[in-house]
Amino acid sequence: MSTKPAIGFCGLGAMGMGMATHLVKQGHPVTGFDVYAPSLEKFCSAGGTRSTSLAASAADKAFYIVMVASSPQAQPALFGADGIVKALPQGATLILCSTVASSYARSVEREMRGVGRGDVFFIDAPVSGGAGRAADGTLSIMAGASAAALERGKWLLEEMSAPGKLFVVDGGIGAGSNMKMVHQILAAIQILAVSEAYGFAARLGLNGQDVFDKVVKSQGWSWMFENRSQRTLKEDYFPGASAVTIILKDAGIITYMSRSVNFPSKLCSVAEQVYFSALDRGWGANDDAGLVRLWTSNPVSSISSTETSDKESKLQLVVDLLTGIHLVSAAEAISLAHHVGIPLPQLYELACDAAGGSEMFKQAGGNMIEILEKKGDGTGSVLGGYTEKLKLAVDKAQEIKCPLFLGSAALNELLATGPELSLVKLLEAYRVAGGVQGEIEIQ
Amino acid sequence: MSTKPAIGFCGLGAMGMGMATHLVKQGHPVTGFDVYAPSLEKFCSAGGTRSTSLAASAADKAFYIVMVASSPQAQPALFGADGIVKALPQGATLILCSTVASSYARSVEREMRGVGRGDVFFIDAPVSGGAGRAADGTLSIMAGASAAALERGKWLLEEMSAPGKLFVVDGGIGAGSNMKMVHQILAAIQILAVSEAYGFAARLGLNGQDVFDKVVKSQGWSWMFENRSQRTLKEDYFPGASAVTIILKDAGIITYMSRSVNFPSKLCSVAEQVYFSALDRGWGANDDAGLVRLWTSNPVSSISSTETSDKESKLQLVVDLLTGIHLVSAAEAISLAHHVGIPLPQLYELACDAAGGSEMFKQAGGNMIEILEKKGDGTGSVLGGYTEKLKLAVDKAQEIKCPLFLGSAALNELLATGPELSLVKLLEAYRVAGGVQGEIEIQ
Known part of the structure; x- marks a missing residue:
């Protein structure tokens, strides 16, 4: 025994x-x-x-x-x-x-x-x-x-x-749960981003496997993308492994908590509304990877990519879409953590490698934390390149009449940084400096 | 002859x-x-x-x-x-x-x-x-x-x-078209707001006619609400009088133009994505008042309002939802006009009474213009009341799992004004001060 x-x-x-x-x-x-x-x-x-x-x-x-x-x-x-x-x-x-x-x-x-x-x-x-x-x-x-x-x-x-x-x-x-909630803001955004990316790609005529191969080796990588793709590519949604209702519950806790401390959880709110729409379609018990069905009813792995030079530039648009979303989601999560007094370096260490991780969080998160902790002035962290790339993706989506709920919202956050297009301005849009500092409290 | x-x-x-x-x-x-x-x-x-x-x-x-x-x-x-x-x-x-x-x-x-x-x-x-x-x-x-x-x-x-x-x-x-485009940002947001309000109301168990009677005499009034309600209440969508594709075309011109001058047309972008979703459902040729079907398949006028004290407070939530959306849409349109150099007093005179008009545009628009033209300091224009009321509407929608695409985005803009909750801060989020001034140009 x-x-x-x-x-x-x-x-x-x-x-x-x-x-x-x-x-x-x-x-x-x-x-x-x-x-x-x-x-x-x-x-x-x-x-x-x-x-x-x-x-x-x-x-x-x-x-x-x-x-x-x-x-x-x-x-x-x-x-x-x-x-x-x-x-x-x-x-x-x-x-x-x-x-x-x-x-x-x-x-x-x-x-x-x-x-x-x-x-x-x-x-x-x-x-x-x-x-x-x-x-x-x-x-x-x-x-x-x-x-x-x-x-x-x-x-x-x-x-x-x-x-x-x-x-x-x-x-x-309560401190563990606070940290988890801040982490989940990344997860809640990035789960929808997976489907938005595959949906956009499908409408561009790209094969799902091609998208996967491109994204996982790119700046558009996220833990969620790599994880959920396994189910997206097989249409393994019934029930899959993680129901829409699960991430919706977390998103709901985050946005409710955010409202109670006057924090604008912008992208997470966008994701929450789309999750509600999925519930309305009766998809609550299905895997969240199945949200791609909001964009296409065809299996994404059944699409034959156009075999032209076009294909590479289209794949790049998908990468740029994800990169832009992940950049803003990093700003949103780190700003919320700062707003409610969670140790930022610990969040960074945790999230880089957990389910909320993304290449952009890794690359830009450290810099954002330095800015918020007044250790860096954000000089040199100019977002112009990311903004222009995301703009091209949103332009293209508009042309083919493809909704990009997160992509368009993320672009507006980047545009709202003004001509400086800097990380400092991106973080200011979340008003952390002037924010009401307070403990997270929900009944 | x-x-x-x-x-x-x-x-x-x-x-x-x-x-x-x-x-x-x-x-x-x-x-x-x-x-x-x-x-x-x-x-x-x-x-x-x-x-x-x-x-x-x-x-x-x-x-x-x-x-x-x-x-x-x-x-x-x-x-x-x-x-x-x-x-x-x-x-x-x-x-x-x-x-x-x-x-x-x-x-x-x-x-x-x-x-x-x-x-x-x-x-x-x-x-x-x-x-x-x-x-x-x-x-x-x-x-x-x-x-x-x-x-x-x-x-x-x-x-x-x-x-x-x-x-x-x-x-x-070009100047006439520029003015029209700025006006249409109000129209594009407020058309979706009509359906979002009726959809939220339907899920609260409110009768459409009751909603109409309450809203048209309230701060939540808009020209679009009064106009579109005639069709919403009769389900006159096939084809109705104004197809989804018409307002989608205008929204597309606005957001494309906005991107090209680095202006974040936030709520208008939200509306555009939802219009794309309506196209995906095959509703492009239907009247835009039919967007309420994204929330409910029942005719809104067939719903029997609960006859309790509850009813009045629920109707107020619908008014507060519209009021909040219209307030932020006014800030968005006026900021865009300022960004591209359109005479603001002329916009005000035009829009108060045209299809983009709303009670909030009338009430707050003049004040916003004074702030942007540096004639007023915005003192006394505190948004706290509107923010708290919209928060209650969004809280309630979350409880009943009802998507509020515009309502949640508008609330986040209000929350992002920080503890000041002032018109000045709301306008700053549109970065007009530091914006790239430029003529509207689209190819």
Whole structure:
């Protein structure tokens, strides 16, 4: 029998299943709970122990991980009559890995004290990296908690994350969720950008595989593009791996939070409206890679690229579209982080390599942070080239009557920097300097 | 027989038919040409003379009016082998009333000189006001031309326009079209706003007629709202009176022109992308009031409003949505006018009462112009109230998963004004101060 500590685990979806089975592989006795019976079956086949009661999954577990989809799912699981909190043993460590508003994470801490479970060590620890890295135990994890709780739970967070990818964010409970939200602004924008790029390309007559091959080696690269393309190219949307409703939930948390602190989350709002449109079409449960169907009903990999010199210049337009969007999304995320007081270098370290990563974030993000932290004056960071290239893409899209929701909005942000076309001006449009600094708070 | 001068007229669509029959009623012998035979029939029944050849319609006409839909239609009509320019008598006056890019109007003048018709007096005179005012001879007309041409053609422009609604714009050929384009940025945004408002209202469970009654007496009033509602409430979209392709053409001219002078036409770009989406659904030839179908497939007048105190607060959210959009659209149009050097007081006088008019343009436009002309410091013009109200509308829309393309973008512009929430900051976001001043030029 294993000598490693037993772990309780609630929420065996795409991410949770990977995380829980990874812990099984590492030699932990893991007891899993999920409302969906086939997931429990699958978890058993992978060596886990099933539990059909939340209380039973938590009884006698010194460590418990919650990885459900949202706070409305977490709340009854944690605090229901037959819930986790009541059943945990004295002094247990409870880790909430779901993406939730930071205010929700803080409310969990309060409510545990309120129900007499102030003895539980609680960690707010959302993750990033996708199902593959979850299963490999190489996630990025953003953790906020008391020093005592971190001391107890850190080994377990390390077990699930890649070396150097456990980010302990200062600020206690809520700080991890804040960091995750800022990261998700990149994800929410870039997920739609994948479909907008493939949709534009399809209407230009470009083959999906050609687009993939070009983009992944270009300045237009993003983690999301590389990841989602696997499903886009196979039309693997039913259900695929990540439903539209999942990223819409995150986008909703971000824009609601942004409004509450008077921050203009411009591109993220654009993405959110398009996600709503996808819901209206009945695509909520489909993979978000299927948003490309807003542009084309043909499989993108079935299109035969025109075999002329034209093809290369058209592919370049797609790269320029993505590059422009990613540049502005980097400014938006970093500005929001600054606005709400998240450590910018830590965000940079985290996001370059996580699901919100992009070549433009890597290239320009450091410079943006220097400007915001007044370490650089932004001299030499002129956006003229990116603006002119994005303009050509938007011109072409207009010519072929192809909507570019993000591309046109990103271009307007670049144009609004005025004749200077500088990073400084781009960041000023997000008003970080004069912004209301404040803690992220949502009820 | 009439002693009034004979007039040739090309383009008997919704607007042209009204203008031409009005001239007939005023006692002019009018010879009309159109490629669509039923329009010629209709024109004959109204007392006009039909012509099945462009050349014949122009022969011996000292005055000729062109009111086709676009420059691609105007070009062959004017310069084709059997076209108007070749057939006009010596020293004729030619008035182009179509909405075209100013650069196209200038190219017509050049080309006439090039083909040896420098003797023709040419006037660039786009109109606004809708089919009803066209038929009543009470249009608003924006005219640019040489003094000599205006001297000859002014009486005819006055015949078609309301008293005080003939605006002679300084700058010669192209100036009228520039003014019209700036006006159309209001129209292009506000047409989508009508559908967004009715769509939001439908999802809130509000009856269309209730919405109409509330909005037309409120700060959310716009000319477009009052005008388009007549068709929205009857689902009169097939074909209705103004096709999506018409406003999309104007939006396209505006955003292309804006990109070429580095001006961020933010809300207009949002509207353009949604118009593209409507084309994708096959709605191009339908009335633009039918865009509400992006939100609801039920007739908005069939919805039974909830009869509770709730109803009034929901109606107020719809008013606040429109108010916020119209406020930002006013800033966008006035900033563009300033950017390209159009006389702002003339724009104000024109637009308050034309198809781009709105209560917010009237209320805030004058103040914005004072700020841009450095006559006022914008003190006291604080947007806080509008921002907070629009925020509540966007919060509610998010809750019911209703896309607000314009509402969310307008809110972000207001939020981006920072803690000052002032008109000055709103205008600065359009970078007029540091903008590249330049003539509008499109090829």
